[in-house]
Amino acid sequence: MSGGSDQINAIYINGDRRNQCFLTSGISFHEFANNIPSPLRNVLLLKHDFEWTDYNYHTLFEYVEEENIQRLISADVKQFREFCWIDFDDVNDLEEMEPIEIAELLYLAHKKEPMGKPFFALLKNKYVYLSPDDGWLNKVYFRRLQDFAGLLSKVIPYKLGAFGKKRFVLFQKNKIYPAITRAVMEHMLPWTEDGLLIDLENKQETKRGLEIPLYVVGSYTNADDVMENLEELRAQAQDRAWLIFDKKEQEWKWETE
Known part of the structure; x- marks a missing residue:
């Protein structure tokens, strides 16, 4: 699939x-x-x-x-x-x-x-x-x-603007998020070594801002093994964290559980 x-x-x-x-x-x-x-x-x-x-x-x-x-x-x-x-x-x-x-x-x-x-x-x-x-x-x-870090720091905010669109609503403006800071990327990149899942589907809007759950789910070479078993992988994750956009400070932050 x-x-x-x-x-x-x-x-x-x-x-x-x-x-x-x-x-x-x-x-x-x-x-x-x-x-x-x-x-x-x-x-x-x-x-x-x-x-x-x-x-x-x-x-x-x-x-x-x-x-x-x-x-x-x-x-x-x-x-x-x-x-x-x-x-x-x-x-x-x-x-x-x-x-x-x-x-x-x-x-x-x-x-x-x-x-x-x-x-x-x-x-x-x-x-x-x-x-x-x-x-x-x-x-x-x-x-x-650093080019991969630069890509990831921009592609996550980029994808957020593509989700949840209602095409039939005229003049709808997508939220624009800044690139993720270098300090946050320094936390995130080591997690990719053990298989990082950035769960945009379950992002949450809170009073503080936008919160995106992150999971270390293991190293896979077959995308089907990941994308067809997301619920199980979330439950069994080795580590968890949150990527948070603080709307007051207008910047991204990293928080572990």
């Missing part, structure tokens, strides 16, 4: 900070691309069904230049059979790729793991994005761990 992240009112993260890799469920490519610290420039497509592409005859890969990146971000990626890509700095660098590097890219897309390091000095890629089912199960390598 699978489902897009727009149907998932939760985010699950199985983090491996040592290898700079994060497996997530509940964050789509659209949400990823709109919340990473630095905008995507050029994208080398390893597996996809996107039509607005250019073709590189040296690597035999298709790619998307900056002028078409917004088309890619707006595409219905969920409908692609698979979606795997890496970003790169300069189109001319594709012509300089060695056969072993091209082979490493093919292996990366096929096995969803690198042969060696997932980052290519020539391409200067910041990300390796590997998804067999976008939004339901994504595996992403980050060259800089």
